[in-house]
Amino acid sequence: MQAFTDIRALIIDMDGVLWHGDQPQAGLTDFFETLRDLALPFILATNNASMTAEQYVAKLAKMGVTVAEREILTSGMATALYLSQRYDPQTTRAYAIGGTGTWKPLQDLGFTLTGLYETGPDQHAHLVVCGMDREISWDKLATATLNLRAGAHFIGTNGDISLPTEHGITHGNGAILAALTAATGIQPMIIGKPEPIIYRQAIELLGAPLAQTIAIGDRLDTDILGAVRTGIRSLMVLTGVSSAKDVEATDYGPTWVVPDIRDVTRMLRELAA
Template sequence: MKHYQAWCFDLDGTVYRGETAIPEAVRLIGQLRDSGSRIFFITNNSALTPQMQAEKLMRMGIRAAPEEIMTSSIATAGYLAGQYGRMDVTMIGEEGLREALEEAGHRIVTEGGEAVVVGIDRQISYDKLAAACLAVSAGAPFIATNGDLAFPDERGLVPGNGAFAGLIGSVTGVQPVVIGKPESHMIAEIARKQGLRKDGMILVGDNYETDIKAGLRFGIDTLHVDTGVTRKEALAGHSEQPTYSLRSLSEWEI
């Protein structure tokens, strides 16, 4: 098995399920750090700030620093600023998205936004959805942090951001620009900031449709692990295969 300079781990379904760590992932990450590999965490979950995400990982026994975490919120805020400049934003989302947008210079408004940004929101309401639909119908750019219809927690699969964005798209007839995986914005940003070569990077994830496709699109090696959304047996139906596929991360040899 190849030695990689930088490992990019998906979180939900790969490193943990909800609030429960996956022990094999915890052990591998520790072993990789001890061997000198660099570790990064890439998540479509827009709810947590990097600091909050790092603290969550630390509670699970995983060493992590905020600067090692790339969220779809950070990538979304940067995309919006790069494409349109600083804007008034109608937002559906939680603290991670709010912080990322404000740190990028955007202003959060409750209605009439110049852009609509949708992330996971566990306090979703009819009024929030209505305001987003009205702004999109009026011509505001429509950005989704990610298109995940569902994500795994300790109870099983629960609704993801893609379900909310899909509702808005159905009402308005406008489909969002999606920033998170399977798009490669987050991986590209890590590579750019850290000066990493593609041949020294690997992406680890459980979901073929998001994690593995993101790595394939960016052109780096990928490792599928059968601990979340995509079962190992289902990989045979895809024309492009991950570089590796394991039942558990305990199978990886350092």
């Protein structure tokens, strides 16, 4: 295993790493206290676009952890930023499936959001943006399908087909994307991990060199593969979706594998000693 050295910044996943649903992982507060004690900058970068940065700040506060909104980057935020750099928000209409974390970043950057069945010639969306939606419905899927068939570009905040929760592993946003692809034959462009877009945005926010930045995650096919594609080292915890056996079965993998964030805390403190 490669030596755990020369680390100056971290990009940290949330679901499966910091918590399962509303259940915090053991050692959560100590982990963040260590990051603060060592003055290690970090970005909490999640593929889950169901909540806003403000909501994630509040969720962590309930778990005894204080973070700033600037330390959070969701795939919803990454998607809105990416699209704003390629489309004029003032003239672009978007139909969004997903929670507040999907549609609010688009609204904040000036995109006009269309509603259910607003699919006429002067109402149809130029973009269909799909994030995790816990209130998905026939009407939402139908509106997205009509817009896609009318020529809207198809954007997925992330493609995760599963989501670790306190109840077990459930379906993720990728399952909703698959339904729309089945209905239209159109494949979405994915912004979140394993595409390097969100990692590159996080690295820019951190202002740290690639060689001194590591990603921490629980999924091989998103967190770890995204790090590989970005060209940074990665650490996988075994408290989420992927297992040690999964690592053995792939032709790529993390730089380090540990049981949980308590081990990451120990390694960081040993590094600083």
